[in-house]
Amino acid sequence: xxxxxxxxxxxxxxxxPEEQIEFDRIKDVITETYKQFGFTALDTPIIERxxxxxxxxxxxxxxxxxxxxxxxxxxxxxxxxxxxxxxxLRFDLTVPLARYVAEHFNELSFPFRRCHISKVYRGExxxxxxxxEFYQCDIDVIGKDKxxxxxxxxxxxxxxxxxxxxxxxxxxxxxxxxxxxNGLIDSLNTRxxxxxxxxxIDKTEKISENDLRTQLKEQGLTDDLVEIVHKxxxxxxSVNDVLSQVKxxxxxxxxxxxxxxxxxxxxxxxxxMGVDSDYFVIDLSIARGLDYYTGTxxxxxxxxxxxxxxxxxxxxxxxxASYYTKEKLPGVGISIGLTRLFYQLRxxxxxxxxxKTIADVIIVPMDNSNINVSLHTAQLLRTNxxxxxxxxxxxxxxxxxxxxxxxxxxxxxxxxxxxxxxxKLTVQFKVSNEIKKQQISLSSLPDFLNSHFEExxxx
Amino acid sequence: xxxxxxxxxxxxxxxxPEEQIEFDRIKDVITETYKQFGFTALDTPIIERxxxxxxxxxxxxxxxxxxxxxxxxxxxxxxxxxxxxxxxLRFDLTVPLARYVAEHFNELSFPFRRCHISKVYRGExxxxxxxxEFYQCDIDVIGKDKxxxxxxxxxxxxxxxxxxxxxxxxxxxxxxxxxxxNGLIDSLNTRxxxxxxxxxIDKTEKISENDLRTQLKEQGLTDDLVEIVHKxxxxxxSVNDVLSQVKxxxxxxxxxxxxxxxxxxxxxxxxxMGVDSDYFVIDLSIARGLDYYTGTxxxxxxxxxxxxxxxxxxxxxxxxASYYTKEKLPGVGISIGLTRLFYQLRxxxxxxxxxKTIADVIIVPMDNSNINVSLHTAQLLRTNxxxxxxxxxxxxxxxxxxxxxxxxxxxxxxxxxxxxxxxKLTVQFKVSNEIKKQQISLSSLPDFLNSHFEExxxx
Numbered sequence: 001x002x003x004x005x006x007x008x009x010x011x012x013x014x015x016x017p018e019e020q021i022e023f024d025r026i027k028d029v030i031t032e033t034y035k036q037f038g039f040t041a042l043d044t045p046i047i048e049r050x051x052x053x054x055x056x057x058x059x060x061x062x063x064x065x066x067x068x069x070x071x072x073x074x075x076x077x078x079x080x081x082x083x084x085x086x087x088x089l090r091f092d093l094t095v096p097l098a099r100y101v102a103e104h105f106n107e108l109s110f111p112f113r114r115c116h117i118s119k120v121y122r123g124e125x126x127x128x129x130x131x132x133e134f135y136q137c138d139i140d141v142i143g144k145d146k147x148x149x150x151x152x153x154x155x156x157x158x159x160x161x162x163x164x165x166x167x168x169x170x171x172x173x174x175x176x177x178x179x180x181x182n183g184l185i186d187s188l189n190t191r192x193x194x195x196x197x198x199x200x201i202d203k204t205e206k207i208s209e210n211d212l213r214t215q216l217k218e219q220g221l222t223d224d225l226v227e228i229v230h231k232x233x234x235x236x237x238s239v240n241d242v243l244s245q246v247k248x249x250x251x252x253x254x255x256x257x258x259x260x261x262x263x264x265x266x267x268x269x270x271x272x273m274g275v276d277s278d279y280f281v282i283d284l285s286i287a288r289g290l291d292y293y294t295g296t297x298x299x300x301x302x303x304x305x306x307x308x309x310x311x312x313x314x315x316x317x318x319x320x321a322s323y324y325t326k327e328k329l330p331g332v333g334i335s336i337g338l339t340r341l342f343y344q345l346r347x348x349x350x351x352x353x354x355x356k357t358i359a360d361v362i363i364v365p366m367d368n369s370n371i372n373v374s375l376h377t378a379q380l381l382r383t384n385x386x387x388x389x390x391x392x393x394x395x396x397x398x399x400x401x402x403x404x405x406x407x408x409x410x411x412x413x414x415x416x417x418x419x420x421x422x423x424k425l426t427v428q429f430k431v432s433n434e435i436k437k438q439q440i441s442l443s444s445l446p447d448f449l450n451s452h453f454e455e456x457x458x459x
Numbered sequence: 460x461x462x463x464x465x466x467x468x469x470x471x472x473x474x475x476p477e478e479q480i481e482f483d484r485i486k487d488v489i490t491e492t493y494k495q496f497g498f499t500a501l502d503t504p505i506i507e508r509x510x511x512x513x514x515x516x517x518x519x520x521x522x523x524x525x526x527x528x529x530x531x532x533x534x535x536x537x538x539x540x541x542x543x544x545x546x547x548l549r550f551d552l553t554v555p556l557a558r559y560v561a562e563h564f565n566e567l568s569f570p571f572r573r574c575h576i577s578k579v580y581r582g583e584x585x586x587x588x589x590x591x592e593f594y595q596c597d598i599d600v601i602g603k604d605k606x607x608x609x610x611x612x613x614x615x616x617x618x619x620x621x622x623x624x625x626x627x628x629x630x631x632x633x634x635x636x637x638x639x640x641n642g643l644i645d646s647l648n649t650r651x652x653x654x655x656x657x658x659x660i661d662k663t664e665k666i667s668e669n670d671l672r673t674q675l676k677e678q679g680l681t682d683d684l685v686e687i688v689h690k691x692x693x694x695x696x697s698v699n700d701v702l703s704q705v706k707x708x709x710x711x712x713x714x715x716x717x718x719x720x721x722x723x724x725x726x727x728x729x730x731x732m733g734v735d736s737d738y739f740v741i742d743l744s745i746a747r748g749l750d751y752y753t754g755t756x757x758x759x760x761x762x763x764x765x766x767x768x769x770x771x772x773x774x775x776x777x778x779x780a781s782y783y784t785k786e787k788l789p790g791v792g793i794s795i796g797l798t799r800l801f802y803q804l805r806x807x808x809x810x811x812x813x814x815k816t817i818a819d820v821i822i823v824p825m826d827n828s829n830i831n832v833s834l835h836t837a838q839l840l841r842t843n844x845x846x847x848x849x850x851x852x853x854x855x856x857x858x859x860x861x862x863x864x865x866x867x868x869x870x871x872x873x874x875x876x877x878x879x880x881x882x883k884l885t886v887q888f889k890v891s892n893e894i895k896k897q898q899i900s901l902s903s904l905p906d907f908l909n910s911h912f913e914e915x916x917x918x
Contacts, residue, residue, distance in 0.1 A: 004510050006562035006783045009544065012504040014559070016566055017573070024500055036841045038818035038848025041483055045471040045592050046505065046578065047525075051463050066506075066527050068548065070582030085468065089527065100473070103465035107475055109815065109865045111852050114476070119505065123529030133504050143852065150830060150851035161841075272831050274838050324465045356568065359497035371609060372731050379733050382495045382620075389497025392609035393570050393602065406568045 011124065011132035013339050018353040023342050026166065030137045030336065031117055033162040037154070039115035039139045044096040046119065050086035052099050055323035061091055064122040089121035093138045093335070094320075101142055102324035110144035111151065117338075129347075131339050140333030142320055147330045149262055152296040152316055153269035155332055159300055159312055160275045168350065170303040171311075173275075174283035177263045177296050178315070180246070181287055183256025184232055192220045198287035201233055205285070233285040239267045242282040259295075266296055294318040298334060308344050312336045357407040359389035360453065364400050366416035374415045377425065377442060384446040411449055470583065470591035472798050477812040482801050485625065489596045489795065490576055492621040496613070498574035498598045503555040505578065509545035511558050514782035520550055523581040548580035552597045552794070553779075560601055561783035569603035570610065576797075588806075590798050599792030601779055606789045608721055611755040611775055612728035614791055618759055618771050619734045627809065629762040630770075632734075633742035636722045636755050637774070639705070640746055642715025643691055651679045657746040660692055664744070692744040698726045701741040718754075725755055753777040757793060767803050771795045816866040818848035819912065823859050825875035833874045836884065836901060843905040870908055 008014040015023055031041070047068050054062065068087040090096050093116045101112065117137045124130050139158065141151045156173050163171045181201060185194050200215045207215070209230075216226045235245050243264055263282060271277060288297045295316035302308055314334030321329050345351045361381055365374040371392065378388040389409070391400060404412045414426040424439040429452055440448045467473040474482055490500070506527055513521065525548040549555050552575045560567065576596045583589050598617065600610045615632050622630045640660060644653050659674045666674070668689075675685045694704050702723055722741060730736060747756045754775035761767055773793030780788050804810045820840055824833040830851065837847040848868070850859055863871050873885040883898040888911055899907045 003561075003785070004514050004783055005508060005544075006511065006558045008562070009504060009506065009508065009546070012506065014503055016563060017499045017501070020500060020502060023502075035817050035846050038816060038821070038846055040476045040815075040817045041479060042476070043479060043482075044473055045468060047468065047471065047580075047592065049464060049468065052465065055463050064529065066529050066546075068525050068527055070523065070525050085464075087468070087525075099465045102462075103467070103473075104475060109862055111850075113816075113848065121506075133506065146852075148852045154849070154851065269830075269834075273834050324463055326462070356499075357497060357572075358494050358499045362497070371728070375728070375732050387494050387497055389572065390613070391570075392613065393605075393607045403568055 009132075011126040011130065013131055013133070013343065016353075018356045019346070021355050021358055022351055022353045023338075026342065027117060027135070027137070027338060029165050030162060030338070031115070033158065033165060034115040034117075034137075034139050036161070037113075037139075037158050039113045042097070042100065042114045042116045043118065044090075044093075044100055044116070046089055046121075047087050048090050048096060048099070050088045052324070053088050053090065053095060056095060056098075061122070064124055065089070065091060066121050066123055091122050092120050093118065093136050094140075094333075097138075097140060097142075098321035098329075099324055101329060102321045102327070105325060105327055110142065111147060112142045113139070114142075115139045129340055129343055131343070134337060134339035137336040137338050138333060140320075140331050142329050142331040145328050145330075147332065149265050149296075150269060151332050152262065153266045153273065155296075155314065155334055156266075156270055156280060156298055157273035157275050159298065159334060160270075160279055163300065163312070168302050168345065169305075171279065172301050172303055173280040174286050174299045174301065174310075175263070175266065175280060175296065176283055176286040177259040177266075178287065178293050179255045179259030179262065179295055180284060183253040183259055184229065184251060186255060187251050187253040188221070188225050188228065190220065190222075190225060195291050197221075197229075198291075201229070201285055202287040204233055235284055239277065239280070239282055242284070243267075246284070262295060288313060288315055292317045296332065305344075305348060308341075311341050354408050357389060357409050358387055359407070359409045360386045361388045361411045361413060361449065362404050362407060362409045363388060363390045363413045363415060364404060365391070366397070366414065368394065370415040370417070370420060373420055377413065377415065377445070380442065381446065381449070384450075386446075386449060410453060413445075468591075470585035470589065472590055472592070472802065475812075477815045478805070480814050480817055481810055481812045482797075485801065486576060486594070486596070486797060488624050489621060489797070490574070492617065492624060493574040493576075493596075493598050495620070496572075496598075496617050498572045501556070501559065501573045501575045502577065503549075503552075503559055503575070505548055505580075506546050507549050507555060507558070509547045511783070512547050512549065512554060515554060515557075520581070523583055524548070524550060525580050525582055550581050551579050552577065552595050553599075553792075556597075556599060556601075557780035557788075558783055560788060561780045561786070564784060564786055569601065570606060571601045572598070573601075574598045588799055588802055590802070593796060593798035596795040596797050597792060599779075599790050601788050601790040604787050604789075606791065608724050608755075609728060610791050611721065612725045612732065614755075614773065614793055615725075615729055615739060615757055616732035616734050618757065618793060619729075619738055622759065622771070627761050627804065628764075630738065631760050631762055632739040633745050633758045633760065633769075634722070634725065634739060634755065635742055635745040636718040636725075637746065637752050638714045638718030638721065638754055639743060642712040642718055643688065643710060645714060646710050646712040647680070647684050647687065649679065649681075649684060654750050656680075656688075657750075660688070660744055661746040663692055694743055698736065698739070698741055701743070702726075705743070721754060747772060747774055751776045755791065764803075764807060767800075770800050814867050816848060816868050817846055818866070818868045819845045820847045820870045820872060820908065821863050821866060821868045822847060822849045822872045822874060823863060824850070825856070825873065827853065829874040829876070829879060832879055836872065836874065836904070839901065840905065840908070843909075845905075845908060869912060872904075 053065060066089040068089060119133055120136050121133055124132055156175060159173050181198055182194060185197055197219050204212060213226050216229060235242055246260060286297050286299050293315035297315035298313060299310035300312035302311060312334055316332040318330050319328055320331050363374045363378050365371050374390050378390045381388050391403060410429060412428040419425050424441050427438050427440050429436055512524060527546040527548060578592055579595050580592055583591055615634060618632050640657060641653060644656055656678050663671060672685050675688060694701055705719055745756055745758055752774040756774035757772060758769035759771035761770060771793055775791040777789050778787055779790050822833045822837050824830050833849050837849045840847050850862060871887040878884050883900050886897050886899050888895055
């Protein structure tokens with residue numbers, strides 16, 4: 001029989017167990033941190049009505065949508081057989097949030113804090129580091145009619161706590177406020193396409209100064225105005241330095257002043273929230289491509305790997321769900337593209353994946369007569385909170401130890417006739433890469449493993 | 460502007476935060492229990508090649524498949540633009556497991572233990588309690604060429620531990636071995652469609668005795684043979700009773716004898732693994748619809764809600780991935796259809812969903828001047844492992860307490876001017892539905908909450 005292709009589809013990530021363990025560990029750190037700040041997880045269908053998805057998008061993202069169809073047509077009927085709908089896979093978690101909040105508005109309490117960590121789909125042309133199925137890890141706080149600027153400060157304090165824990169090295173949160181750029185362009189008194197100009201400014205780091213100037217001119221800015229914009233986005237320094245330099249520009253524009261005030265509130269509150277001032281800067285060139293941001297915007301750069309670009313981005317928006325409801329729903333949030341980030345960090349080589357099992361302990365009965373004691377030991381350890389795999393398969397001793405060595409669990413416990421007679425099990429474990437063996441009685445086993453487990457975790 | 464339909468699609472489950480919290484709690488109990496037995500989580504794409512999915516199925520399930528297409532055709536090219544593939548959404552987690560093991564065979568170590576908790580898709584005609592998108596929670600142990608019968612005993616011991624923790628009341632694990640039924644039919648020396656007969660037998664509980672006999676006759680069994688089959692599947696009693704009655708039948712058939720031996724091994728080992736004998740029976744009528752089971756089979760019934768049917772089922776199969784690889788891969792596993800189970804338990808009313816936040820603590824600054832102390836307190840509590848939501852929005856006191864009351868977090872901490880001056884915060888908490896208030900200094904707060912938290916958890 002000719003066998004069917006089993007290779008994973010291009011643009012899809014499929015991990016080996018040792019990689020998956022590390023991926024899940026990172027995902028768990030993100031989830032736990034979001035929860036620590038009171039964000040409740042949501043879960044929405046991966047399939048949405050095409051209408052819902054297409055309300056907001058067009059252009060490139062529109063072309064990337066996967067449509068879904070049950071050829072029997074069953075999928076498009078509701079229970080009464082009256083409703084027809086075109087279906088598609090979601091391309092982000094923000095549109096489903098907007099639909100969710102609009103639909104369940106009366107049952108939610110505001111400010112509404114939700115986290116959502118799940119897969120989204122984009123039929124992108126496949127290339128290294130771009131995925132067609134990928135995890136987004138989002139949090140948003142949504143207000144009813146209004147949302148305090150204080151939430152704009154809480155969000156980067158969450159980024160700070162999170163990336164400290166993730167331990168990918170020093171990072172910098174870049175903060176800006178769209179009101180500054182919008183106010184600046186507004187103050188120039190010239191008719192230009194603000195969205196296009198923001199897109200160009202957002203590329204500041206990626207293109208040369210010359211290209212930046214040329215592209216701004218192409219948008220209708222005179223040389224003088226290009227100079228003003230250029231000088232503005234290049235202002236650098238400590239948070240206080242930048243704020244005072246910006247004030248000294250003397251730009252008289254209400255939006256601009258509001259932007260300064262908000263940036264000041266956000267950055268001073270961040271300090272009160274315990275965010276180390278070494279870990280954030282004001283970067284006036286950040287606009288974020290998405291045109292729905294209206295105030296504070298964030299990017300996060302790993303200092304040692306700036307080429308990865310922003311690994312956690314987001315911002316403030318005025319109205320989440322205008323396509324789906326008349327309620328005004330301002331909000332602020334961030335997103336991490338975890339699949340891509342994981343791929344990049346693996347490429348760089350800073351994520352070692354050595355553990356091939358989530359078990360803390362592997363118990364090896366030497367032969368079938370030792371199965372009962374092995375199972376009894378396993379149950380005792382599980383009751384004490386350990387994850388235990390008992391190697392129940394009949395194999396040669398050599399193969400049994402091949403299994404154990406590949407897995408790299410913290411402990412191996414050998415149960416043989418000698419052990420059963422002496423009442424002491426043989427525990428194998430590593431201390432700084434050296435394998436140690438010790439005979440331990442069943443009753444002392446949980447305490448023994450606990451004390452050595454901490455060593456292992458700490459390494 | 461006319462607004463777009465935001466209602467969730469029929470056949471899809473979308474939960475409110477308080478329901479989602481409970482759903483996730485149950486999912487976490489399942490995940491943690493699977494992990495305790497050393498099952499490492501896998502995650503495979505939701506989209507598979509149609510070829511892969513259709514290799515094994517036809518009939519009803521085949522009609523239920525959702526196909527996926529990117530209208531731009533981008534999704535079907537690989538990075539070289541050479542490969543074309545039809546895509547579809549997976550309808551279970553077993554086919555992806557088979558493909559995964561076939562594809563990564565050389566990189567895995569066997570016996571391979573994996574758990575997979577994720578969504579699958581079936582375009583079923585929508586009716587109450589049937590879902591088109593639903594979670595399956597699977598574990599399987601896969602062997603290379605062979606897999607010890609001991610794993611057949613470990614699986615129901617996991618079911619036992621899991622459902623004890625889930626606390627849905629008394630349950631019974633029903634165990635059988637397909638070799639008994641296959642051997643019995645074989646011993647009758649008559650040419651019949653064994654698969655069809657097993658399907659009928661599997662319905663024993665749902666149809667009348669008369670219907671059972673009629674349907675068996677329609678398959679070509681004589682009255683005498685129907686009587687033998689009927690008598691066989693009605694054998695009841697303790698595990699040892701059933702085994703001795705079955706032996707006394709004196710059926711001489713190799714497969715049948717093997718089945719008895721396996722059932723004996725599995726049930727005696729389960730007792731050694733600490734499974735209470737009140738929680739499992741041998742039920743000779745269980746065949747399980749899927750025709751790939753070849754040995755031990757399991758069902759799990761909630762004793763108080765037998766109408767729900769089996770809430771956790773599975774069994775032993777001879778060869779997982781024959782469509783995808785020449786390697787022989789026997790295995791044993793179970794699956795829980797969590798979405799449906801959750802829906803049913805909600806209908807019955809045994810899952811209360813009162814918590815509207817995952818936060819343990821909500822901190823309420825009385826006005827903006829109390830924000831800094833509130834944030835400082837929050838950070839201290841987070842460092843001590845608490846999940847904390849600070850209500851940063853400016854609202855009337857009345858609205859602030861509406862927010863707090865709706866959420867039902869374990870603790871509310873009020874920070875006002877009085878509190879700041881006295882250095883003691885007001886902590887509100889419930890003891891047996893009575894709200895208590897206490898003034899606690901910041902430094903004593905973590906200990907105070909910890910001691911009262913246990914009370915809350917224990918209730």
